[in-house]
Amino acid sequence: MAIDKYEVVIGCEIHTQLITKTKAFCACENRYGGMPNTRVCPVCLGLPGAMPRISKGYVELGAVAGLALNCNIAKFTKFDRKHYFYPDLAKGYQITQYDIPLCTDGYVDLPMSKYPDDEKLGGAKCRSKNFKGEDCIVENGKYRRVRVERIHLEEDVGKSLHLQGNHSYIDYNRCGTPLVEIVTKPDMTSPEEAALFMETVQEILRYVKVTNGNLEEGNMRCDANINLNVWEDGKLYHTPISEIKNLNSFRAIKDACTYEVQRQLKEFQEDRQEFNAGFKVTMGWDEAKGQTVVQRTKNSFVDYRFVVEPDIKPFSVSDELIESARSKVGELPEAKRTRLKKDYGLTDFDVETLTTTRELSMWFEEAASGAKDVKKVANWILAELLAVLNEKDLTINEVGITPKHITELVNAIDAGTITSAQGKTVFAKMLETKEMPSAIIKAEGMEVVSDTGAIEAIVDKVLAENPKAIADYKSGKTNVVGFLTGMVMKESKGKANPKTASQIMAQKLAAL
Secondary structure (H helix, E strand, O other): OOEEEEEEEEEEEEEEEOOOOEOOOOOOEOOOOOOOOOOOOOOOOOOOOOOOOOOHHHHHHHHHHHHHOOOEEOOEEOOEEEEOOOOOOOOOEEEEOOOOOOEEEEEEEEEHHHOOOOHHHHOOOOOOEOOOOOEOEEOOOOEEEEEEEEEEEEEOOOEEEEOOOOOEEEEHHHOOOEEEEEEEOOOEOOHHHHHHHHHHHHHHHHHOOOOOOOHHHOOEEEEEEEEEEEEEOOEEEEOOEEEEEEEOOHHHHHHHHHHHHHHHHHHHHHHOOOOOOOEEEEEEEEOOOOEEEEEEEEEHHHHHOOEEOOOOOOEEOOHHHHHHHHHHHOOOHHHHHHHHHHHHOOOHHHHHHHOOOHHHHHHHHHHHHOOOOHHHHHHHHHHHHHHHHHHHOOOHHHOOOOHHHHHHHHHHHHOOOOOHHHHHHHHHHHHHHOOOHHHHHHHHOOOOEOOHHHHHHHHHHHHHOOHHHHHHHHOOOOOHHHHHHHHHHHHOOOOEOHHHHHHHHHHHHHHO
16 A cells, blocks of 8 residues: 655643742742752651642733734633652652643744745645644735643743763752743644744744743743544555654754654554553654654553642732733834834845844834834944944843934934944944033034035045146046045045035046
8 A cells, every 4th residue: 555645733832930039939039050058948858748829920921922813811720640650750740730720722923934935834835724723824815823721820840951871869959940841732743843843932932031042041942742644545644643752952852753653653554553542642853863852651641540639729810910911012123123114114134133132122112213224223233233232242232322322323424424434433432431422523623525626626636646647547448536536535534425526526637
């Protein structure tokens, strides 16, 4: 029997640590790294008699994440216990949410413009409808929608350290770190799409200051659930679901899912294994070998023996908390990019870079608000200011100058008060002194000379001192006009209006 075609089916579970001052259910500091087992207490270690307490800020940040991903926020919710046994889960269960999560029924729109020019992403092999039969290509083909089934609150576990030899160690500092788990519907159709989904979620949640989102630190991890729809001799089959755990880079998501697609195809052809609703294989990703490896099998939720968390009462989520969370979401990066292109005529590259962080986008818009030429404002920020930030490893809020500095600098160049070349000198000076451009221009005597009489006198002097250039011009070498105009700029110490100087020089040469 021959396989006619197959279709990739992927759903993601993204675990994201929240930026709170303390851990989820105790007063221990919530901070990455440090000496192992120094930020722990009886509560996060789950010692007998320790009682967890939930903070309002923890719930509010979870609601911010939910609203940023277009979810509904539950007015009533609770915590549950999820039982499983690993050395890094000290108390033998995890406090999480099961049947009444904080956030439900959301979605993330993936920009189709970021897809490579490949038919498996944007063309014939890309499903136009999700498994519910709803259109997933939205806004005239601009976006592909991935549904978010739920976002629930839970705590992180410790970290096992497997060192050389036969010894493993456990660092419990991470125990109790507040998490949200983002669970999607199986709407993704390729490994590339799954990687783009996580990249988009990372950008959104960083933008609304829910998480640091540093994959290398484990702030965000992805579990990819993947199986295949296989058509063989006209009949449809479904392969068993594999859950690839703890993928901590976009490349790992893409590579692991790509490998798993081929592994499942081979397994189906050889063993005829088919989907079972209560069965799932947990896989790890061996990056060095470039292959997935079986870790364990599990049968649905029976393994976890969910029970209501008895030490934390069910609670109501107030309208005030939800509105406070909504105010923290604001305009999201993709919407801001669309608006900046429309309002200011900026390019895709401009808006992609200017919306890297919310702070940078706000800084730009404040600078643009008082400028005559917004494109020039963008160019100065992109070409000059960001180079300084990268070189000195600073954020936009640490650079020391304000948006008004850039506005005033661009307006001075636009008005002809200084030249573009002088603008670079002023820019360097204002970074050093933090003075406004107008003060620097005045102190340095940089005002451009636009008086035609004064410039004409300089032109006459330059012509008198360069008879060879005049002879070259008369012999047809018209490129000497640029040289002579440059000499005028040098003679005026950069103060002569370059346009006026060029015009007068051309007139003088033509009259010779």
